[in-house]
Amino acid sequence: MPPAPGNSSTRYLPPMHELSVCQAIVREVLELAAARCATSISDIYLRVGPLSGVETPLLRNAFPFAAAGTVVSGAALHVAPTPVRIHCSRCDADTVVPPNRLLCGQCSDWRTELLSGDELLLDRIEMQCSDEKDHAHV
Amino acid sequence: MCDTCGCNVTHGNEHLLKSGAPLAQTSNGSESIEVLKGLLAANDHEAQHNREHFAEHRVLAVNLMSSPGAGKTALLEATIRDLGDRYRIAVIVGDLETENDAERIRRHGVPAIQISTGSACHLDAHMVHSALHGLDLQEIDIVFIENVGNLVCPASFDLGQHCNVTLLSSPEGDDKPQKYPVMFRAADLVLLSKSDLTPILGDFDPRRAERHVRELANGAPLIEVSSRNGHGMSAWTGWLERALQLQRANGAVEPQRHVHAAAHTHD
Structure with missing residues (x-):
């Protein structure tokens, strides 16, 4: 588990696999951001089915911990249920x-x-780039 | 699942591919990128890697999952007593803390690797891969992966196992499959453990447990077992032996060579 931002004694994060999932999201988004020289990420869109075993409220709680200290920090997490x-x-x-x-x-x-109903997908991300010329197509 | 050839496109998600261009420019000049990638792709890749290790050494890998206290370790001890003479068994065991379970297994003369997960509530493919390096797979027929006691999280992570065996102990109640559908949908076999307690409890109905498993569209067999009095143990070990034969028959093909992300050697 990464260190909790702020006062860790008041922001206790219980053991949950949603944190591992958030760490995977952050890793993936950081890779995409680095490839496009993105300065910040504004939005992350996921598709999560109830049979994926991942709970959306827990995912939202865990996300700031996984994103802390990266360009992904501050991004809004949008979760579309399937x-x-x-x-x-x-x-x-x-x-x-x-x-x-x-x-x-x-x-x-x-x-x-x-x-x-068992999807656990990174659907789409929106990012801001420092130099428009650096934009690369997927 | 593969993200390059498009084989992960299913009836369920194909509409995502049709909705607009993969790359769209938003009005405020930011860039929108359609990714459509499984969030556990890195874990799934490592799980496949583990599966190749097992295939190479003709090892059957069984992922044991249940609530804490359903009797996974006791079942393994009884299984080792029954099968230990005929098959070479090893155990990888995950717990948040302590070496207690691995020590219990080692007392039966079987190699056991304890993974202390710390704060993690499940095992993932990377943890299992590290543990595999502590075992000589050439000298093993069946490796049991005793997952962290938890009916929620372990179900979401592929470890590279060939089958999932889920324990449901009679004191827990026969409606557990209804409450934890993700776990029981993934089961290839459900063991109704602590069957010696079923008549004492009186309210655990194995037929009702079976009906709840079928309601998850899962045709997996259910076996009542007691590690304490041996009830059902022969049905369970028979199932295991068939799984091992099947795995050996299917895995007889030469495994594909694989590349490690980080350089390391295998024993």
Whole structure:
């Protein structure tokens, strides 16, 4: 765990894997920022499904700790939830279901395949660059 | 999952690729970059690397997960007693603190590597990779990775294992799969542990536990086991032996050569 910014005794961060996820976000964004000589990052957009095992509120709490002291510090974290969608191999229907009940919404069969809902994706970032000429295309 | 060839594009995320150009200029002159990358890509890469180590040495890797106190270490001790004569077993064990579990395993004459995770609530592929360097994989048939006791975080990290075995002990209640869907959806086998307590407790229904696992679209078998009185141990060790045979049959192909991120040697 990186040292907590500010007074660590008042900003206790419990053990959670969301911190590891935030560290991965920061590493990835720093790489992209360095490649484009970015001076700051204003926005980070994620897509997180309920079956990824990552809790958005915990992700938000952990983010400032992982970002502290980098150009990513101060960036707004936008988390778009994705629905749990399944495909039924028995009746072929695609339905949206709760994360702990992956039974076909049409025929209730359990032999279903997950179409979305377990994403943990870095979708998009917005950054400010020092020199417009340095802009590189992905 | 791979981020270069596009094989990570699924029914679920393909619409992201269609929404606008990958690189767009916003009105205030800042740059917007579409990344579309899995956040755990670095972990997944290392997990694949671990899998190649296992394949190279024909080792079956089993990730054991459960709540703290569900009986992972006791199960391993009983498993070593039952299978130790026929198979060479090793254990990697993760806990926030202490060497206690590794010491318990070592008393059975089996190599055990303790990973003290400190503040981390799970094992990741990098921690397991470091631990692998303390084991002679050439001399091992089955490596158990006893994950940190936790029904939440370990489910999100691929370690390079071949199968996930999740323990659900009878005192915890049969509705745990409903409460922790990510963990129980990932299970290849669910062991209903402490089955000697089931008749005493009276309110743990193994059929209800099975129904909750099916509700997660998971067809994994469930086995009732007791490390204390040996109930179900032969079904569990039989499952393990089949998993080992299957892994050896599938892993018979020559593993691809791999490159290490940091230079190191293997024993």
